[in-house]
Amino acid sequence: MKTKKLKNLGLDKNQIKALELISKKLRRRILNVAAGKGGHIGGSFSAIDMILTLYKHVLNINLQNPQWEERDRFVLSKGHCSLALYAVLEEIGFLHPGELDTYTLKGSRLAGHAEHFEIPAIEMTTGSLGHGISCAAGMALSAKISGASWKVFCVIGDGECNEGSVWETLLFTAQQNLKNLIIIVDNNKMVSLDKTNNILSIEPLGEKFTSFNFEVREVNGHNFEEIFLSLSTPLKFDKPLIIIANTIKGKGVSFMEDTAMWHYRAPSEIELIDALAELN
Amino acid sequence: MRNAFVAKLTELAKVNENIVLLVGDIGFGVFEHFKKEFPKRYFNLGIAEQNSIGVVSGLAKEGYFPIFYTIIPFLLYRPFEQIRNDLCINRRDALLVGVGAGLSYGALGPTHHALEDIGVMSTLPDMRIYTPSSPAMVGKSLEVAITNGLGPAYLRLGKNGESNLNLDSVSSLNWKPIRIENPIKDIVILSHGSISKFTEEAIKNLNLPNLITFGVVEQIKPFPINEFSKLANKSKLIITIEEHYQTGGLFDIVLGTINELKLKVNVEGICIPHRFVTEIGTQENLLDDLFMSTHGLEHRIKEIIKNARN
Numbered sequence: 335m336k337t338k339k340l341k342n343l344g345l346d347k348n349q350i351k352a353l354e355l356i357s358k359k360l361r362r363r364i365l366n367v368a369a370g371k372g373g374h375i376g377g378s379f380s381a382i383d384m385i386l387t388l389y390k391h392v393l394n395i396n397l398q399n400p401q402w403e404e405r406d407r408f409v410l411s412k413g414h415c416s417l418a419l420y421a422v423l424e425e426i427g428f429l430h431p432g433e434l435d436t437y438t439l440k441g442s443r444l445a446g447h448a449e450h451f452e453i454p455a456i457e458m459t460t461g462s463l464g465h466g467i468s469c470a471a472g473m474a475l476s477a478k479i480s481g482a483s484w485k486v487f488c489v490i491g492d493g494e495c496n497e498g499s500v501w502e503t504l505l506f507t508a509q510q511n512l513k514n515l516i517i518i519v520d521n522n523k524m525v526s527l528d529k530t531n532n533i534l535s536i537e538p539l540g541e542k543f544t545s546f547n548f549e550v551r552e553v554n555g556h557n558f559e560e561i562f563l564s565l566s567t568p569l570k571f572d573k574p575l576i577i578i579a580n581t582i583k584g585k586g587v588s589f590m591e592d593t594a595m596w597h598y599r600a601p602s603e604i605e606l607i608d609a610l611a612e613l614n
Numbered sequence: 615m616r617n618a619f620v621a622k623l624t625e626l627a628k629v630n631e632n633i634v635l636l637v638g639d640i641g642f643g644v645f646e647h648f649k650k651e652f653p654k655r656y657f658n659l660g661i662a663e664q665n666s667i668g669v670v671s672g673l674a675k676e677g678y679f680p681i682f683y684t685i686i687p688f689l690l691y692r693p694f695e696q697i698r699n700d701l702c703i704n705r706r707d708a709l710l711v712g713v714g715a716g717l718s719y720g721a722l723g724p725t726h727h728a729l730e731d732i733g734v735m736s737t738l739p740d741m742r743i744y745t746p747s748s749p750a751m752v753g754k755s756l757e758v759a760i761t762n763g764l765g766p767a768y769l770r771l772g773k774n775g776e777s778n779l780n781l782d783s784v785s786s787l788n789w790k791p792i793r794i795e796n797p798i799k800d801i802v803i804l805s806h807g808s809i810s811k812f813t814e815e816a817i818k819n820l821n822l823p824n825l826i827t828f829g830v831v832e833q834i835k836p837f838p839i840n841e842f843s844k845l846a847n848k849s850k851l852i853i854t855i856e857e858h859y860q861t862g863g864l865f866d867i868v869l870g871t872i873n874e875l876k877l878k879v880n881v882e883g884i885c886i887p888h889r890f891v892t893e894i895g896t897q898e899n900l901l902d903d904l905f906m907s908t909h910g911l912e913h914r915i916k917e918i919i920k921n922a923r924n
Contacts, residue, residue, distance in 0.1 A: 450704065458675065459704050462695060468665045469700055472672015472680075479634070479654055479678070499696070502665035509660075 345391065345562050353390065353558045357383050358613045360421040361586045365601055365609050367437050368417065372600035373446070376590060378418035380522035380555065380581035381489055385410070385422045387561045388487055400428050400455035406484050407457050407473050411466025412491040412520060414598075416448040419456070428455035464497025466490070467517065471503050474515035485514045487565075493525035496534045501546075507574050508547035516565065517548075517576045520555065522583040526597045539578055548576045555579030587612050615752050615771040615808070616644060616713055622753035623681065624648050626760065627655065633760075634673055638663060638684030640713075663688050667696035674706035679760060685719070686712035686728035690735060690768070701766040702738045709759050711769045715745070715807050716857025716886070718773040720897040724890040728770075733862015735768050736835055742767035747793075747810035747830035750782040754789035755832060772808035779814050781830065791838035794829030798848035801919065806831040806864055808897075809857040809906065816911035825919075837867050839875070846872065846879045851922055853882045855911060857901070860885040882918045884911065 345353070360382060368375055388408060389395070396402035410419050420437065423429045429444075436442035443452040447461030457473070460466040470488035477484055494500060507515055521539065523530050530536060543550045549571045553560040564577045583597070584590030587609040601609060624647060627633040634655045635648055649656045659666040659682075666682055673680040682689065689712045690697065701708055712731065719726040735741050742763060746755040752771065759767040787793045794802070803826055805813040810830045817828050829845065831838075846852060854865045865883030872881060884906065891900055901907040905914055 458671070459699070462699055464664070465668060465696060465700055468668020468696070469672040469675070469704075471665070472669035472674075473676055474672070475657075475669060476673045476676035476678055480676075499664035499668070502662035503668065506659065506662065506665050506669065510657075 343566075345559055349391070350558050353383075353386060356390075356425060357386055358586070360386065360418075360425060362610055362613050363421050363424075363434060364417045365587075365606055365613075367434050368599075369601045369603070369606045371438055372598060373417045373437070374414040374598050375417070375601070376524070376583040376593070376596040376598075377412060377415040377491065377520070377522065379585045379587070379590065380583045381412065381415045381520045382418035382421065383556050383558065383581075383585075384489060384518055384520065384561055384579055385418050386425075387558055388565070389422050389426050391562055392565045393487065394484065397427055404482070404484055407470070407486040409457055409466045409470040409473075409486065409488040410448060410460055411470065411488055412463065412494050413447040413460030413466065415520075416444070416446065419448055420444055423453070423455050429453070463491070463494040464499035467500055468503045471507050471512060471515055474507070474512040475510060477514050478510065478512060485516060487516045487518065489518045489520055492519055492521040492523060492530050492536060492539065495519070495536045495539070496525070504543070504546045504548070511572070511574060513569065513572075513574050515574055517574075519576065519578045520581055521578050522581045524583045524592065524594065524597070527594050543576045543578070547573055549573045550576050550578065552578045552580065555581035556585055615746065615749050615776055616641070616774045618749040618752035619711065619756060619769075619771060620644055620648060622756050624651060626757065627652055630679065630760070632677060632679045634678045634680045636666060636670060636680055636682045638666060638682070638688055640684050663693040664696050667693040668700050670708045671696075671700035671704055671706050674701075674708040675704070679707060679709070681709045681711055683711040683713070685714045685726060686731050686770070687726065690731050694734065697766070698738055702740050705740065705765055707764055707766070709767050709769060711771060713771045713773055715770045715772050716809065717891060717897045717900045718808065720895055720900045723894070724892055727891060729857070729859050729886050729891070730862065731768075731770065732834055732858050732864070733866070736862050736867070740765040741835065742833070743770065743835040744768070744832060745770045745806040745834050746832060747806055747808075748778045748782055749776055750778045751789060751832055758789065758833070770807060776808045777811055779810060779830070780818075781814065781828065789832060790841070791833035792829055792831050792841045792845070794845055795827050797827070798845050799825055799827045800850045801826045801853065802829060802845055802849040802851070803827070803853045803855060803915065804829050804831055804864065804868070805855040806834065807857055809855060809901070812901065812906070812908045812911055813855045815908040816915060819908065819912050820915060831864060834864060834867065837871060839871060842868070842871055843875055843877060846877045849879055851880045851882065853884065853915060853918055855884045855906075857906070858885060859888050861888065880922065884914055
């Protein structure tokens, strides 16, 4: 019944090629869905490669039963990037085929920020930053108390690290030594309106996390092999793990990359054609 | 109330293995026994209330029943959005236990007072609110909060050393959402929380047993509409007395209920005036100043009755 086991091997060339193709396909899917109605495209494009790698090769899940008790949990703390999560869930069959087309429409199960009531695969409703990570830590604590072996993977943003609650959770996670919680920072270096450094700089992130008693790994968040290895290599220290994934907001479409305008936007017809052309 | 809470919690945790106690670094010596008995189910989460509510949500999601205990303003106001999103929107079964209701922490100053907590929690759909009127009611309130209904709940406690009510010795007045003497007279005086003791004493001093019925509201939300309308239909005047601002408190809820049900009864409320209480003194000192301890209440109830007759 178990579908994906954590492997301590790199991905092979075919797996990487396949991920690259899927990631382009899902970006096209997201653009088509967001055209005309809008969506958080920038952050979805910075986070999607990590979410895709997690669901395809890392999370211990059961494709026939999204609520299988022993599954690894995934929490998208930066809930505004729901489009990336939905696209991956649709890809692996945890949403109905074509369901992403209903995104934000009346009667849809897919809100602008992921809601868990209707979709068994979504662990919790997020949307306000600095919440999901604390709840993920609570889930990890519950597994520690009960002795369960599943893990919790949580994606947060670098902008989200402006929230004080994130640092409370880091203190707590280190104090309880929750090695079953793996935090991944989508470090796209932008907030909504500007570069993170111009608003509330949080660099040096790695040094901060190290000083908070974490094992810190830094990877290119668009390189599938690096992402996979960072998630599958055993811990060097007796500490919880944080992965800083250096990413590009709007990654994949040149005119969207590193551009505040594409934090949230509905592509026009012309923009959609140009963007899709770059993702072929 | 605090000791009654810990005693009952320890008893319940023996039977219910899902109970996990989380504290916000308060209660010196209070939880030692619980900690010894259930070392894997006790956590001091430090001075980090936003994270604490998230942790409560995560534990509840995975089937535990977390109970988070700290001083009311830190429990409810600092992490309000976490309570709203992570507990209410996410529909988690969990209990928030606050100490320091009203002016319990009198001399510690207004940062530690809790005069708007019921109002704040009342705005949240699905949040249940329990306000035990005496130490004798704390255990039962805790049990009800854990077992009755789903979703998050808030248990509002005073501090320690409160006395029980005379009402508590009447066995027919065991825990109910509204505990009230029978029969219902023309005037019903309803209170909740630790000011109920002063209310009861004031009524006793007034010595108008044929005119006044005393009752306490143990469950503010969901408001026990049926029980309330029964007593409202039998009386002519309801007076609410509470250690809370009018806004969002029992008086507001009673007014709203009367309007909604089109009940024909007059209402008066004695609440904390809408200002921060910056004077220094014990709970009783401050209530004295506000004419809300026994003698003040006695006088004010008399005035209300006099005006109602005119």
